[in-house]
Amino acid sequence: xxxxxxxxxxxxxxxxxxxxxxxxxxxxxxxxxxxxxxxxxxxxxxxxxxxxxxxxxxxxxxxxxxxxxxxxxxxxxxxxxxxxxxxxxxxxxxxxxxxxxxxxxxxxxxxxxxxxxxxxxxxxxxxxxxxxxxxxxxxxxxxxxxxxxxxxxxxxxxxxxxxxxxxxxxxxxxxxxxxxxxxxxxxxxxxxxxxxxxxxxxxxxxxxxxxxxxxxxxxxxxxxxxxxxxxxxxxxxxxxxxxxxxxxxxxxxxxxxxxxxxxxxxxxxxxxxxxxxxxxxxxxxxxxx
Amino acid sequence: xxxxxxxxxxxxxxxxxxxxxxxxxxxxxxxxxxxxxxxxxxxxxxxxxxxxxxxxxxxxxxxxxxxxxxxxxxxxxxxxxxxxxxxxxxxxxxxxxxxxxxxxxxxxxxxxxxxxxxxxxxxxxxxxxxxxxxxxxxxxxxxxxxxxxxxxxxxxxxxxxxxxxxxxxxxxxxxxxxxxxxxxxxxxxxxxxxxxxxxxxxxxxxxxxxxxxxxxxxxxxxxxxxxxxxxxxxxxxxxxxxxxxxxxxxxxxxxxxxxxxxxxxxxxxxxxxxxxxxxxxxxxxxxxxxxxxxxxxxxxxxxxxxxxxxxxxxxxxxxxxxxxxxxxxxxxxxxxxxxxxxxxxxxxxx
Numbered sequence: 001x002x003x004x005x006x007x008x009x010x011x012x013x014x015x016x017x018x019x020x021x022x023x024x025x026x027x028x029x030x031x032x033x034x035x036x037x038x039x040x041x042x043x044x045x046x047x048x049x050x051x052x053x054x055x056x057x058x059x060x061x062x063x064x065x066x067x068x069x070x071x072x073x074x075x076x077x078x079x080x081x082x083x084x085x086x087x088x089x090x091x092x093x094x095x096x097x098x099x100x101x102x103x104x105x106x107x108x109x110x111x112x113x114x115x116x117x118x119x120x121x122x123x124x125x126x127x128x129x130x131x132x133x134x135x136x137x138x139x140x141x142x143x144x145x146x147x148x149x150x151x152x153x154x155x156x157x158x159x160x161x162x163x164x165x166x167x168x169x170x171x172x173x174x175x176x177x178x179x180x181x182x183x184x185x186x187x188x189x190x191x192x193x194x195x196x197x198x199x200x201x202x203x204x205x206x207x208x209x210x211x212x213x214x215x216x217x218x219x220x221x222x223x224x225x226x227x228x229x230x231x232x233x234x235x236x237x238x239x240x241x242x243x244x245x246x247x248x249x250x251x252x253x254x255x256x257x258x259x260x261x262x263x264x265x266x267x268x269x270x271x272x273x274x275x276x277x278x279x280x281x282x283x284x285x286x287x288x289x
Numbered sequence: 290x291x292x293x294x295x296x297x298x299x300x301x302x303x304x305x306x307x308x309x310x311x312x313x314x315x316x317x318x319x320x321x322x323x324x325x326x327x328x329x330x331x332x333x334x335x336x337x338x339x340x341x342x343x344x345x346x347x348x349x350x351x352x353x354x355x356x357x358x359x360x361x362x363x364x365x366x367x368x369x370x371x372x373x374x375x376x377x378x379x380x381x382x383x384x385x386x387x388x389x390x391x392x393x394x395x396x397x398x399x400x401x402x403x404x405x406x407x408x409x410x411x412x413x414x415x416x417x418x419x420x421x422x423x424x425x426x427x428x429x430x431x432x433x434x435x436x437x438x439x440x441x442x443x444x445x446x447x448x449x450x451x452x453x454x455x456x457x458x459x460x461x462x463x464x465x466x467x468x469x470x471x472x473x474x475x476x477x478x479x480x481x482x483x484x485x486x487x488x489x490x491x492x493x494x495x496x497x498x499x500x501x502x503x504x505x506x507x508x509x510x511x512x513x514x515x516x517x518x519x520x521x522x523x524x525x526x527x528x529x530x531x532x533x534x535x536x537x538x539x540x541x542x543x544x545x546x547x548x549x550x551x552x553x554x555x556x557x558x559x560x561x562x563x564x565x566x567x568x569x570x571x572x573x574x575x576x577x578x579x580x581x582x583x584x585x586x587x588x589x590x591x592x593x594x595x596x597x598x599x600x601x602x603x604x605x606x607x608x609x610x611x612x613x614x615x616x617x618x619x620x621x622x623x624x625x626x627x628x629x630x631x632x633x634x635x636x637x638x639x
Contacts, residue, residue, distance in 0.1 A: 066394075066395075067364065093312075097339065132338065142320050142321050142324040142336055143336070144324055144325050144328075145328070
């Protein structure tokens with residue numbers, strides 16, 4: 001499939017020149033095209049932030065909702081129509097800060113969705129405040145003395161919660177990122193893909209060069225079924241590993257667990273109300289003669 | 290100094306002990322300023338993980354008797370409504386700044402006055418009120434902040450300062466001077482450690498038959514006192530006016546220009562500018578409402594304050610609305626046109 005099928009024409013893209021969101025946009029289109037996922041069968045769900053604008057630049061079904069609340073909406077969309085490919089995509093501030101609580105509980109719920117997080121370690125939309133993943137010592141116009149909070153570690157949290165697929169990529173490596181996104185989309189169950197994304201305007205610390213210098217790919221020998229090993233890799237900080245950290249293959253999804261699909265595969269949105277059942281319920285409330 | 294920075298410095302001057310906030314446009318200058326100045330003063334600045342955290346940090350700091358504030362913009366203020374309701378129930382002072390933008394939903398980041406209902410009616414649940422101050426200049430943003438902390442402490446209420454993106458970004462000369470503070474009651478309710486006295490309890494839960502009713506009636510009596518004593522508004526050339534324009538905030542500045550031009554054309558226009566949106570200057574408007582006048586309410590909304598103007602006029606005069614919603618700002622000439630049209634209508638009527 002040609003990636004052009006996802007292209008929007010005559011649109012203004014609000015990202016700065018050199019923004020790491022551009023390669024992610026391109027890579028995601030390629031991954032979807034290679035997986036032959038039709039725009040009609042895809043929903044991109046986002047919250048608020050620069051990364052959350054990605055659905056606006058994509059010719060497909062789009063849900064751009066509230067700050068931090070993309071995951072609950074994505075869970076419900078998937079539950080209403082399990083045939084859709086649902087990708088919930090936003091930035092680190094949206095997913096790990098404002099939406100941190102939903103992040104935890106979506107992992108526990110395990111809907112069959114892909115959660116792509118553009119992790120640039122800064123709030124780009126509001127022009128450069130520290131985000132939950134900002135490194136200690138990172139100086140901003142608001143964190144004038146430098147960040148002193150421990151950075152949020154999304155991978156370690158996801159693995160601790162036994163998330164069914166946990167990976168990290170770097171936006172500067174399109175080829176590897178595409179392959180990982182493809183695996184995440186194909187994976188059955190919740191899949192987290194945290195993507196290191198340079199912010200050209202507001203993060204002068206974590207640049208393309210910095211990420212190149214401070215990352216490496218997990219060795220082929222890495223056993224992604226080993227939770228302890230995955231957790232150990234996720235807590236490495238001197239150099240950040242990239243690749244697939246952890247897969248829990250046979251975890252039941254939210255859609256499989258909820259009663260409505262256990263006997264009837266028809267998507268929720270197609271079902272008609274059962275008036276017969278309703279009438280018999282009403283009958284039970286009536287006084288006997 | 291832009292309006293947002295002036296407001297922040299005024300909060301420091303007012304003795305704000307702690308600031309909590311989460312990034313949102315168009316008010317980011319406030320936390321940026323506070324992040325630098327509060328530590329210099331030995332006071333607290335925290336960037337929270339969400340607006341919910343920010344308002345609950347205000348809740349906690351206020352419970353200890355310290356002066357605490359937060360600032361945000363419309364969508365963030367919506368998130369804080371739960372906390373504001375609980376602050377009202379627990380009778381704690383707090384100052385909340387809303388540098389508004391267009392809504393509903395994410396809307397846009399242009400200046401708007403579409404949060405009037407949320408501010409004056411209470412966006413949270415339960416029988417409660419918040420005092421709402423609406424500045425129309427950078428100096429008044431300063432004055433409102435100084436007043437806000439005093440009002441909050443005096444009545445143990447949340448005081449909302451409702452400005453917009455224009456005022457936040459605007460630069461004007463200001464005088465930063467602490468005026469003599471009003472006499473404030475001691476904070477004997479605060480959580481300061483119960484050594485040598487009975488413990489204090491901060492709560493908004495009032496179970497038991499009639500207990501909440503008694504509490505709500507106590508709040509009501511307090512709110513009536515605020516209505517009695519704290520109304521602020523400005524009036525100009527209303528005495529002989531055939532058209533009285535009612536507008537607040539930045540819109541009132543545009544009205545002022547349009548009214549002056551109309552006077553040059555011989556149209557008798559006066560204006561009333563509410564500074565407190567709650568308590569609303571109902572009596573001031575009611576007093577000048579009669580059958581020889583038309584009231585024109587101008588807002589950057591689809592029509593919200595106009596309902597309070599109608600309640601104040603109470604059918605004694607026609608009330609006309611002109612508004613620009615969605616973050617659009619009316620021009621002086623646009624308002625002048627509207628005023629001219631009203632003159633024609635008025636003549637036909639007489």
